[in-house]
Structures are given as C-alpha cells and as structure tokens.
Amino acid sequence: MSDMFTEEGVSRRSVLKGTVAGAGALAAGGLVSAGTASSADAAGAKKVSVGSNQSDPAARKNDLAWVAAAKTAGFDVKLNTVDHNTFQNQINSYLQGTPDDIFTWFAGYRMQFFAKKGLATSISDVWKKIAPNFSAGYKNASTGLDGKQYFIPTTWYPWAIMYRKSVFKTAGVDPATIVTWADFINACKTFQSKGITPVALGDKGGWEAMGTFDFINFRTNGFKFHMDLTAGRAKWTDPRVQKTFANWATMFPYQNNNVLDLAWDGAAQLVLQKKAAMQVMGAFHASIYTDPADLADLALFAFPEITPAYGREAVEAPIDGYMLSKHASKNLANAKSLAEFISSDKYGKAVLAVAPTALFANNKMPKPSDPFALSQVNLVNGCKYIAQFFDRDSRPDFAGTIFQSALQKFLGGGDPKAIATDLQQQWDALPPA
Amino acid sequence: MTSSTSTKTAAAEATPRRRRRGHNFTTTDRAVLSGLVGGPTILHILLVWIPALCTVALSFTYWDGIGGLNEIHWVGLKNYQQIFTIYQDFKPAVRNNVLWLGFFAIIATPLGVILAYYIDKELKGTKFFQTAFYLPMVLSLAVTGIVWDYIFRTNGFVNSVMGNTDAQTAVSWFGDPHKNIWIVLIIASWRHIGYVMLLYLAGMKSVDPSLHEAAAIDGATSWYTFRKVIFPSLRPVNVIIIVITVIDSLRAFDLVYIINRGRNGLQLLGVLVYDNIFGEATRIGWGSALATILFALSIIPIMLYLYQTFKKDK
Numbered sequence: 064m065s066d067m068f069t070e071e072g073v074s075r076r077s078v079l080k081g082t083v084a085g086a087g088a089l090a091a092g093g094l095v096s097a098g099t100a101s102s103a104d105a106a107g108a109k110k111v112s113v114g115s116n117q118s119d120p121a122a123r124k125n126d127l128a129w130v131a132a133a134k135t136a137g138f139d140v141k142l143n144t145v146d147h148n149t150f151q152n153q154i155n156s157y158l159q160g161t162p163d164d165i166f167t168w169f170a171g172y173r174m175q176f177f178a179k180k181g182l183a184t185s186i187s188d189v190w191k192k193i194a195p196n197f198s199a200g201y202k203n204a205s206t207g208l209d210g211k212q213y214f215i216p217t218t219w220y221p222w223a224i225m226y227r228k229s230v231f232k233t234a235g236v237d238p239a240t241i242v243t244w245a246d247f248i249n250a251c252k253t254f255q256s257k258g259i260t261p262v263a264l265g266d267k268g269g270w271e272a273m274g275t276f277d278f279i280n281f282r283t284n285g286f287k288f289h290m291d292l293t294a295g296r297a298k299w300t301d302p303r304v305q306k307t308f309a310n311w312a313t314m315f316p317y318q319n320n321n322v323l324d325l326a327w328d329g330a331a332q333l334v335l336q337k338k339a340a341m342q343v344m345g346a347f348h349a350s351i352y353t354d355p356a357d358l359a360d361l362a363l364f365a366f367p368e369i370t371p372a373y374g375r376e377a378v379e380a381p382i383d384g385y386m387l388s389k390h391a392s393k394n395l396a397n398a399k400s401l402a403e404f405i406s407s408d409k410y411g412k413a414v415l416a417v418a419p420t421a422l423f424a425n426n427k428m429p430k431p432s433d434p435f436a437l438s439q440v441n442l443v444n445g446c447k448y449i450a451q452f453f454d455r456d457s458r459p460d461f462a463g464t465i466f467q468s469a470l471q472k473f474l475g476g477g478d479p480k481a482i483a484t485d486l487q488q489q490w491d492a493l494p495p496a
Numbered sequence: 497m498t499s500s501t502s503t504k505t506a507a508a509e510a511t512p513r514r515r516r517r518g519h520n521f522t523t524t525d526r527a528v529l530s531g532l533v534g535g536p537t538i539l540h541i542l543l544v545w546i547p548a549l550c551t552v553a554l555s556f557t558y559w560d561g562i563g564g565l566n567e568i569h570w571v572g573l574k575n576y577q578q579i580f581t582i583y584q585d586f587k588p589a590v591r592n593n594v595l596w597l598g599f600f601a602i603i604a605t606p607l608g609v610i611l612a613y614y615i616d617k618e619l620k621g622t623k624f625f626q627t628a629f630y631l632p633m634v635l636s637l638a639v640t641g642i643v644w645d646y647i648f649r650t651n652g653f654v655n656s657v658m659g660n661t662d663a664q665t666a667v668s669w670f671g672d673p674h675k676n677i678w679i680v681l682i683i684a685s686w687r688h689i690g691y692v693m694l695l696y697l698a699g700m701k702s703v704d705p706s707l708h709e710a711a712a713i714d715g716a717t718s719w720y721t722f723r724k725v726i727f728p729s730l731r732p733v734n735v736i737i738i739v740i741t742v743i744d745s746l747r748a749f750d751l752v753y754i755i756n757r758g759r760n761g762l763q764l765l766g767v768l769v770y771d772n773i774f775g776e777a778t779r780i781g782w783g784s785a786l787a788t789i790l791f792a793l794s795i796i797p798i799m800l801y802l803y804q805t806f807k808k809d810k
Contacts, residue, residue, distance in 0.1 A: 099543050155561045180562050260663045267671075267756050321650040323760050324671030338663060456552040460777040461558070470584050471760040475673050488582040493569035494569070494779075 071166035104325050108139035109397040113385075115142060115165035116150035121350070125414045125421070129405070132413035138401055158182040162388040164398040165405075170204040170382040171451035172294065174214050176496075177324075177386065185211040189399050193406040196425045200449060204382055215385045215406050216424035218414070220346040221439050221454075222274045222379035223363040229335050235335060236261065238364045242375075244310070247367040254340040261317035263339035265325030266474055271468030272322075273313075273453035275343045276470060280307045282369035285446040286377040293456040295496075299487040303326040308479035310369055322474050333449035345381070346439050349420070361435060365442055377448040381455055382424060458496060465489045513749045548791065555785035561778040568781075584787075589763040593676055595791070596764075598682070604685035605741045608692025613722055615693065616700045624696070625640040630690040643661060644683050645670075673761025684751055688744065692737055699733035700726065714799035735805055739798055746794045765790040 117126050123144060130140045143163055149155070150167075158177060164479075168174055177183045190212040194202060197216065206212035231238055234257050236250050251261035266272040281289035283305045291297035292304070319325070319333065331351050333339035342348060343366065352358040365375045385405055391398040405411060408427040415421060415428070420436045433439050443449065454462035469482050521529070558569045579586050585667070610628055615622050632640065646654045648669040651661040660666045670676050688761055711721040727734070750764040752758040758767030765786060772783030 124523070154776060159562060180785055182562065263663075269757065269759060315680055319650075320665060321663065321668035321671045323673075323756070324650065324668045331665060460779050463777040464771050465587075465776050468759055472584075475671075475760060485582065485584050489584065492578045492582060494781075 074445060084283060084403040092111060108134075108137055109400055110139045110141070111165060111394065111397045111401045112141040112143065113164035114150075114157070114388075114403075115144045116147045116167050118144055118146045120370075124417050128417045129410050129413040132409055133401065133404055136404055138397075138404065140401070155253035158388055161350045162390045164391040164394050165387055165401060166384050168214070168386045169382065169455050170214055170384060171218060173455050174386060174459060175207050176206075176459070178209070178211075182389050183207075183213045184389055184391045184398075186212055186215070186399060187211045187385055189215075189402050189406070193403060196406055196408075196427055199380070204449075204451075205384075213386055214403050216382045217384045217405060217410065218421050218423055219380050219382045219443075221363075221443050222278070222343065222345045223365055223439075223442055224341050225334060225344050225346075225348040225361065225363050226341045227334060227337060227357075227360045228362050229360050230259065230340050233257075233487060234340070236340075236469075238362070241367055244313075245365050246318075248313065251314075252339075254414075255317060258381075259337070260319050260333060260339040261327075261341060262314060262319075263330040263333040263342045264318050264322045264474075265323050265327050265330030266471060267324060267326045267329070268470060270454055271327040271330070272470050273462075273466070274345065274379060275311065276307070277316070277450055277453050278343065278366040278387065279311050279369065281377045281448075281450065282366060282373060282375075283307050283310050284370070285373045286450070288448065289377075290346055290456065293435060293453060295458070295461075295490060299483045299490065304483050305479060308483070310472060310478075311473075343494055345379075346422075346435075348352070349435065362368050363435075363438055363442065365445075376446060377450060378443055378446040379386070379450045379452055380443050381452045384424070386392075437476040459492065460493055461490060469473075502751070505792070519603065549786045551791075552788050552792040554781055555788045557781040557784075561780050571781070575782050576789075579785055579789070581617050581781070585759075585763045585768055588761065589765045589768050592762065592764050593746055595677065596681065596748055597742065599681045599685065600741045600745045602689060604688045605737060606691050607685075608689040609696050611693040612696035612700060615697060617718070626693075629693050632687045632688045633694075635753055640683065640687070640751070644679070648679055670755060671760070675794075676755070676761045680752060684748065688741075691740075695728075695737055695740075696733060699730045703729060728794065731805075735802070738801060742798055742801075743794065746790065 081128065085128060113130075115123075115126050117123050126142060126144065130142050133140050141163075145153075158180065168177075174183075176261050178185075185207070190202065190205070193215075201216045204213045205216060207213045223272065226238060234254055236253055241247050241250050254261040264272060264275065277289065280292065288297055288301075289302060292299070292301075297303075319330070319339065322330075325333075327344065327348075328351055330339070330342055331348050332342060334342050334348075335351060346363070349358060349361055352361055365378070368375050385402065387398050387402060406425065408425050411423045411425050411428040416425070420433045422431065422436060422439055431440060448457060453466065457466070465486065469486050473479060473482050554568075556570060556572060557575075558571050559567060611625075615626050615629075635643075645652070648656075650663060650668055654669065655666050656660045658667070667675070669679050675708055707729065708721060711725050716724070743798050747766055748764055749758070749770070752762040753767060753770075754765055756762055758764055758771075769787045769790060770785050771777065772779045772786060
C-alpha cells in the first residue's frame with residue numbers, strides 16, 4: 064500500500080531523488096504553508112512541525128485545510144509535504160535524522176515496529192484525555208507492543224468488492240444475493256456468458272493483490288489464523304495456506320488475462336468502462352471516477368463468505384493517522400497539544416469541508432451523507448474484526464519484497480506448494496525482528 | 497609511406513626525451529603534479545573505494561539501518577549462502593543479467609557496428625538514417641516507456657494486428673514472465689544500437705583516408721577493408737564499446753523499473769539491490785551482499801579484458 068497513490072510509473076528523477084536526496088530533502092526541502100513570515104501573529108502560537116506523505120493533490124488539500132484550522136486554534140504548524148513514494152522509502156533514515164515532530168503514518172505492525180525501535184514518542188497521557196472520542200478498536204489499533212499508545216487515528220477506508228449498479232442491473236445480477244462463494248462464482252459465470260470480464264485484477268505494483276489474498280485467507284481460515292500468519296506465528300507451510308490458494312485459484316477463470324501488466328487503476332478502469340463487472344479494491348477505487356454520474360453508479364458489497372463458520376465477520380479497513388517522532392521530545396508539550404487537536408472533531412470538520420466522502424475515526428463526527436461513504440460505514444460496522452492490510456500487518460522486509468514477488472508468481476500460474484515452501488524458507492532467513 | 501616514416505622518427509625522438517623526464521622537475525612542478533594527481537586520487541578513494549569496501553563489509557552483517565553501529569550483527573557468509581540457496585528472485589535476476597549481456601554482445605552491439613559501416617559509406621539519405629537510429633537514445637525513458645507500452649499493451653498495436661485485444665484472452669506481453677524479458681531486450685537494444693553506431697561512426701571518421709586508398713589499390717573489397725584494416729585500427733574504440741556493452745548490461749535498471757518495478761520476470765541484480773537497501777525493507781546486509789555479487793560480476797570480466805588488451809600494447 065506504500066505507493067498506492069503514486070504507483071503509475073517511477074521516473075528516473077524520482078528514483079534518484081529517493082537514493083540521493085533522501086533525508087536531506089525531507090528535513091530541508093518541504094513546503095512551508097503556515098505564515099511563518101509574519102512572526103507577530105505567530106508569537107505565542109505553539110510551533111509544531113508536521114511531516115506528511117500526502118503529496119497527491121487531493122490529499123494535500125486535506126492537509127492544508129486542517130493546518131489552517133490549527134492556526135485558528137493557536138498553532139503555528141510547519142507542514143513538510145514529501146512525495147509519497149519517497150516518504151515511504153526513506154522513512155527509516157527520516158526518523159533517525161531530524162524528523163518533524165509529528166508525521167503521517169499507519170496503524171498496525173508498521174506503527175508498532177517504529178515504537179519498538181524507539182523512533183516514536185509514546186502519547187498514552189494524551190490518550191487518557193481523548194479516549195472518549197474513539198471506539199475501543201481504535202485504541203487497540205493505536206497501541207504498541209509495550210501497551211502504550213503511539214498513534215492518533217484520523218481517517219480510514221474499507222476494502223470490498225466494487226461494482227457499477229448499472230452493469231449488475233443489465234446482466235440481471237442482484238449483489239444482495241451474493242453471500243456465499245458459490246453465489247459469487249455463479250455471478251461470475253453470468254457475467255462471463257454476457258461477454259463481460261467478471262473480476263478485474265491488477266497486480267503490477269505487487270501490493271494490489273494482497274487485498275484479495277487477505278480476504279480469501281481470513282474468509283477461509285478465520286481472522287486469527289490470518290493475523291498469526293502475517294505476524295509469523297503461523298507457518299506458510301501450514302495446509303490451511305494451501306486451502307487459501309486453492310480457493311483463490313477458482314477465481315482465475317473469471318479474471319482478466321493481463322493481471323501482471325495492470326496497476327490497480329488500470330484494473331479499476333475496466334470496471335469504470337463497464338468492460339469488467341467487479342474489482343476487489345479499497346474505497347479509493349472511486350478516485351478514478353471523474354464524472355459525478357459515474358460516481359453515483361458506483362457501489363460496493365462485502366467479500367463473500369467462504370467457510371460458513373467465519374461468515375463475513377472480518378473486513379480490511381486500513382487506518383491512517385499520525386505519530387510523534389522521537390525528535391518530538393524536544394517540543395513535547397506543543398506536539399502533544401497538536402496531537403490532541405488532530406484527535407478532535409475540529410480536525411475532522413476541517414477535512415470534511417474539502418473531502419466530503421472521507422471517513423473519520425473520531426466518533427464525534429457526523430455520519431456521512433454521501434451514500435457511497437455511508438455504505439462503507441455500514442460495511443465495517445457489521446464486522447467483528449478489522450485487518451489493516453497485509454503490508455501494514457506484516458514485517459516490511461517480508462511484505463515489501465518477498466511476499467509481493469511470491470504473489471505475482473502465484474498469479475502467473477506458479478505452483479502454490481512450492482511458493483508456500485519458499486515463503487517459509489525466506490521468512491525463516493529474515494533477521495530476528 | 498611518408499606518414500609512417502615520420503611517425504617512426506617522432507617515436508625515435510620521443511624515447512630519449514621520456515627517459516630524461518624524471519630529472520627535470522623543479523620542486524614547484526612536483527608540488528603541482530602531486531596536487532593534481534593526489535587530489536583526484538584522494539577523492540576517488542574517499543567516494544568510490546571506501547564506500548565499496550564498506551559495502552563488502554556490510555554484506556557480512558544483519559542491519560535494518562536503524563540505530564548505530566552497535567546494532568550491526570556479524571553473520572559471516574550467511575547472507576551469501578541464503579541468497580544463493582533460497583532467495584527466489586536471485587536466480588531470475590542473474591539469468592536476466594546474463595541474457596542481457598549475451599543479447600547485447602551477440603546482437604545489439606554488432607548490429608550497431610554494421611550500421612556504422614553502412615552509414616560511413618555516405619549513401620543517399622545517410623543523415624536521415626543516422627538521426628533515426630540515434631533518436632531512441634535522445635528520448636527520455638518516460639517517453640520510451642509510453643511508446644512501447646502503446647505497442648505491446650493488451651489493447652495495443654501488436655495485439656490489434658494479431659486480432660485479439662480481449663482482456664481475458666489476449667496475450668499479455670508485459671505481464672507474462674516468459675515473454676516480457678524479450679520485449680525489454682528489444683527496447684534496450686533499440687536504444688543501445690544507436691549509441692554504438694554513433695560511437696563507432698565517430699571512430700571511423702577519424703581513420704586516415706590513406707588506409708582506405710592503400711587497401712583499394714591492393715584490390716581489397718570494401719567489406720574486406722573494413723574487417724582487416726579499419727576494424728583492427730580502431731582498437732581503442734572497440735575497447736570502449738566492449739566495456740560499455742558489459743557495463744550497460746550489468747547495471748541495467750531504469751527500463752525494467754519503469755515497466756513493472758523490475759519484478760515478475762524482469763528481475764535484475766541492480767533492482768534487487770535497490771529494493772532491499774532503499775525500499776521500506778531496508779535489509780542493508782542482504783542488499784550489500786547482492787551489490788557485492790554484482791560488483792564482482794562487473795569488475796572481473798572488465799579487468800581481465802583490459803589487462804589482456806593493454807598487455808599487448810607494451
């Protein structure tokens with residue numbers, strides 16, 4: 064998910080930027096948005112620096128909106144926005160250099176990883192004050208392995224099966240009737256017979272198919288096994304992994320043939336252009352729908368059940384938010400104060416004003432009025448368990464290179480038994496975490 | 497004839513002068529010389545050799561790039577042992593690098609030389625062909641990527657000609673790990689041929705025309721002249737082209753990274769180094785071991801070749 068928003072192509076320049084400029088660019092090059100020049104009105108304001116990976120224009124608009132709101136609340140926020148890919152790739156050296164006080168990050172293993180490495184500052188005392196703003200699940204998602212809190216959740220989005228209502232209507236398929244795997248395969252057959260590719264999948268970036276893997280794995284083997292597997296407590300050589308791969312393989316006849324030549328947005332285009340019926344994707348699937356009429360036609364339904372005992376109790380819903388770097392200890396009072404602001408509905412309302420379909424972790428925020436956003440809330444409210452995403456729930460050195468390559472091999476027709484054995488061997492060869 | 501005589505005289509004169517040279521330096525000369533030679537040498541050692549040796553040292557460790565030197569754990573040859581036995585992307589990467597080298601050495605580079613030979617004959621339209629063949633080298637990689645994507649994408653030119661652009665059944669040229677490397681080799685050669693052609697052309701323009709004349713008077717055909725007279729006399733250019741071919745094929749990176757980030761059939765050693773060291777994975781030790789392997793692969797053949805070549809010069 065690291066490069067979700069900027070996946071399409073990497074220019075040589077950005078590669079160079081990644082290798083050379085790295086931490087230097089992060090520390091020096093950012094964009095100053097708050098009025099640092101007018102020191103008069105900034106006097107007495109609480110100075111905090113924020114590092115952001117929201118370089119995508121739409122996401123950057125959200126940043127600017129809440130930074131402006133923070134200014135009225137008495138903060139002098141210095142926002143350093145860095146290209147999304149570069150930020151992700153350079154995160155280690157960034158956090159070890161002179162990072163900003165607060166930086167954008169994700170809940171899950173990757174948050175716990177930095178907490179454990181001593182690169183983050185605990186904010187348990189802030190959480191004592193803000194706990195009423197969040198349901199217990201969010202507090203758990205913000206807690207490190209040592210039981211302290213390190214993360215402020217802000218927004219989230221679910222993964223589900225995305226489709227166009229008109230396409231389903233024309234083919235005579237009612238999404239409400241797709242509950243079991245057999246229902247799903249039958250629907251695929253119907254679309255196939257009408258000359259529409261049933262499922263669009265793109266995995267050129269390597270991370271996109273992780274969503275499908277996660278769903279099939281916890282639908283087949285339960286949420287606990289899935290989390291054990293991503294964390295390395297369960298083995299890839301476990302026969303249950305083979306069941307997951309076998310179930311996934313039953314989808315292959317209903318997929319586009321160029322899975323490994325399409326990125327997520329290429330596959331999403333097939334759905335937008337009505338050439339394909341469904342895509343297993345995050346709600347950001349909607350971001351390629353530029354025409355409001357098309358957007359109104361977009362809907363989602365929960366990934367079908369596979370093992371009846373596990374039903375549809377789990378969902379993939381990554382949470383985005385902020386962490387305090389270890390560097391924040393030099394500016395602790397101000398940084399914690401801003402963390403508190405970010406957790407409040409003042410932050411939420413500022414962002415909501417520019418991003419009406421965003422979904423907030425804060426329970427003081429009003430329910431979304433947009434029907435697509437509302438369907439996302441309902442989808443997650445009906446679930447018992449929430450997973451982040453494979454690469455947020457697992458070790459970065461496993462998810463980033465080893466697992467992505469193995470998934471592509473599987474999608475390319477590789478032998479699942481050999482792939483599972485190789486995965487376990489490579490996991491075992493990783494240095495102790 | 498005259499030219500060769502004068503060369504001989506010049507050489508004869510040069511020899512004693514060279515012998516005397518060491519004694520004629522003043523203190524200032526020595527200072528300037530050692531500054532001019534020493535400065536770059538120190539920079540070279542500092543910026544090239546010390547980092548290279550550090551990379552080799554790090555290749556015997558585990559390190560996730562976080563924390564100080566005390567976080568680095570020595571593991572001996574473990575990284576190498578595991579890379580050679582269980583790292584799934586290693587074998588495809590070595591295979592692709594070797595394939596790349598072979599393809600360049602056997603097809604692309606000779607083709608560039610042959611093009612230079614024909615263009616040097618100054619036939620009609622030479623300027624046009626010269627520009628056309630060199631053009632791929634001028635285009636930025638982003639443009640190259642787009643152009644070839646239009647040709648080989650699922651609903652692109654090639655599939656349209658073949659009559660099947662259906663998402664579910666058409667050939668996926670870039671997505672199929674058994675096909676995509678060949679497409680990439682075609683694209684890479686498309687760029688490389690023009691480059692070699694231009695270098696060689698420049699060399700051929702500098703060949704003394706009297707050599708052509710002499711060969712023609714002796715009754716040699718133009719192709720025979722090229723093989724037996726021009727080609728051997730261009731040895732310095734040949735060395736450069738061989739070194740460029742080897743280096744370009746071993747350090748190949750950007751093209752595959754643009755196409756699919758160098759995965760799924762397009763693995764290359766350079767990509768593996770980058771992914772492991774600079775990505776979020778940051779397996780510094782593992783990536784350094786890969787870099788050391790790549791370093792050894794690049795430097796050994798080139799050193800052997802240069803040694804062979806310059807030994808004959810003495």
